[in-house]
Amino acid sequence: MTSRRLTQRGRDRRRQLMDFAAHRFADNGFHPTSVAEIVQGMGVGKGVFYWYFASKEELFLEILKEAQHELRRVQQQALGDEPDPVRRIELGIRASLTWLAEHRHLFSVFQFAAADERFSPAMRRGQDVAVGDVVRHVKEAIVSGRVRDTDPLVMTHAILGVTNNLARTFIFERGDDAEQVADEAVEFCLHGLLGLG
């Protein structure tokens, strides 16, 4: 149930369930992962699941929300008080890729959430926050004259597209080093194909 009073023991169980389930979801997707599978994998009875979560859906949403929140926290922390907006964008890209590399299963969770009608609203909400963060830096960079004057929203989504796709392809599927991928992502976002680097 939502907001149940939990002891330390309870909070630990809840954590275990969320972590374990997140990995199963990442491997199989939401629908193919059954509650029975989750509780069996943890070696507990089914009642445990429904003691901590109202439904499978709620559990997924909790995992999603927490992951989004955590990613944003890491991004914000990476920015520090960097004054240069272009550099802030770069730092955000780097922080995101590093975090995603360390939490690949949560990247998968994002993918599923984005695809599934049931979760896309929640996904969108988090995405909008991220867009809001980046778009602010882009606007500032345009004002400062460092970036050419084009629709900042387009630029932001282009940056996120590059970041996500490079993460998926090179970090996930090929297992490349996050730092290196980050270098290339930043390079492309700043200069495109033709720029002189």
Add this chain to the structure above:
Amino acid sequence: MTSRRLTQRGRDRRRQLMDFAAHRFADNGFHPTSVAEIVQGMGVGKGVFYWYFASKEELFLEILKEAQHELRRVQQQALGDEPDPVRRIELGIRASLTWLAEHRHLFSVFQFAAADERFSPAMRRGQDVAVGDVVRHVKEAIVSGRVRDTDPLVMTHAILGVTNNLARTFIFERGDDAEQVADEAVEFCLHGLLGLG
């Protein structure tokens, strides 16, 4: 069943089923869309479905394969015999976005296919073909000195990331004009944030 002998009437039914199912899949996803729902929506008995397809999974794969094939056909056709590799990349982006705008439901199908473990291999295969097409132009562009010398595979995935994400955000969710989005996608891919356009 696979490769059954079909009359014209049969081929029409098959088309109808694929089109209708593609829209349902796009709206609800693969798992939540039941066979019963599909045949009810078409006003036919369940046997019709299994006369034309061995399973729900096969149907989905057929839809996916056909969509990938069609998209590629349109891309290739758009290139014509354009000699400039950079211009070829641009034409490919434009053709893709135009086609995606006209077949939004198939874009959704791609999203689901990419997320679902069951279909990601098929999805990957099509993706690899697309990557192969683009990477050839990028390499050629580098040789010709028009594009800076960086890993062509990275550039290709960056381009595809921009294209996909802008399509999803602006064409899909906001319903913007494909041509205009294409202009911006091309602009970003060529010059990034800092380039002078």
Add this chain to the structure above:
DNA sequence: CCTGTTCTTGACCCTCCGGTCAAGTGATGC
């Protein structure tokens, strides 16, 4: 100890779903 609360169990329920099949119907060709 005793009592109330937190947590755990696992059998059970019910619905839904992918897939089958025997029995038709409608064309097509001879």
Add this chain to the structure above:
DNA sequence: GCATCACTTGACCGGAGGGTCAAGAACAGG
């Protein structure tokens, strides 16, 4: 008109999966 093949029907099956619940175990606090 008859045989054949292409197609259609819809009741039915087996099983899986989300969720419930009555009964208990573990752990407070007094």
